[in-house]
Amino acid sequence: NAGVTQTPKFRILKIGQSMTLQCTQDMNHNYMYWYRQDPGMGLKLIYYSVGAGITDKGEVPNGYNVSRSTTEDFPLRLELAAPSQTSVYFCASSFPTAYQETQYFGPGTRLLVL
Amino acid sequence: QQQVKQSPQSLIVQKGGISIINCAYENTAFDYFPWYQQFPGKGPALLIAIRPDVSEKKEGRFTISFNKSAKQFSLHIMDSQPGDSATYFCAARGGAGSYQLTFGKGTKLSVIP
Numbered sequence: 001n002a003g004v005t006q007t008p009k010f011r012i013l014k015i016g017q018s019m020t021l022q023c024t025q026d027m028n029h030n031y032m033y034w035y036r037q038d039p040g041m042g043l044k045l046i047y048y049s050v051g052a053g054i055t056d057k058g059e060v061p062n063g064y065n066v067s068r069s070t071t072e073d074f075p076l077r078l079e080l081a082a083p084s085q086t087s088v089y090f091c092a093s094s095f096p097t098a099y100q101e102t103q104y105f106g107p108g109t110r111l112l113v114l
Numbered sequence: 115q116q117q118v119k120q121s122p123q124s125l126i127v128q129k130g131g132i133s134i135i136n137c138a139y140e141n142t143a144f145d146y147f148p149w150y151q152q153f154p155g156k157g158p159a160l161l162i163a164i165r166p167d168v169s170e171k172k173e174g175r176f177t178i179s180f181n182k183s184a185k186q187f188s189l190h191i192m193d194s195q196p197g198d199s200a201t202y203f204c205a206a207r208g209g210a211g212s213y214q215l216t217f218g219k220g221t222k223l224s225v226i227p
């Protein structure tokens with residue numbers, strides 16, 4: 001099992017450019033998440049999905065879009081990149097139950113917008 | 115806005131000492147409280163978790179203490195080791211059918227020899 005994989009590991013974007021961050025999981029998890037992590041600010045939820053074809057906004061969705069056409073993949077799209085989107089982005093997946101919620105995180109994508 | 119407040123922001127402990135990190139929450143609907151450990155350049159990983167009907171959970175050197183009436187919970191690391199140096203995040207799950215986690219801002223732990 002590779003778990004949760006993310007590509008690319010690092011990317012520099014110019015202001016106004018667009019890009020897609022890729023996320024794939026091989027654990028057949030129904031839930032998937034995108035977080036951003038800024039220094040000293042913890043993890044902020046951008047978007048999440050409870051299954052293929054279903055997505056919903058998290059705490060900080062502005063400037064991002066997602067899609068979930070398969071159970072395995074959950075790409076995050078940045079349109080018109082801005083310096084405020086400089087961050088480390090983590091994808092996670094889980095199969096929550098009433099008694100537990102273990103989110104498995106990918107290694108992250110470091111994005112720098114200049 | 116649901117919040118989980120975590121303290122301290124950073125912590126330095128000598129090898130063999132006890133590390134204590136505290137979290138407080140407001141929403142009584144939270145139904146699951148995990149702690150995640152993150153090493154530099156890596157994604158967070160679940161360390162230990164507790165449900166609100168339990169006051170304490172221990173796994174090896176790691177213990178969660180939970181005070182439901184005070185809406186507080188804490189992570190204790192006994193016999194802290196340099197390999198425990200990492201950033202620790204507490205979190206709380208939404209409750210009422212919501213599986214979203216709200217994270218604290220993190221505590222950077224440094225264990226010095």
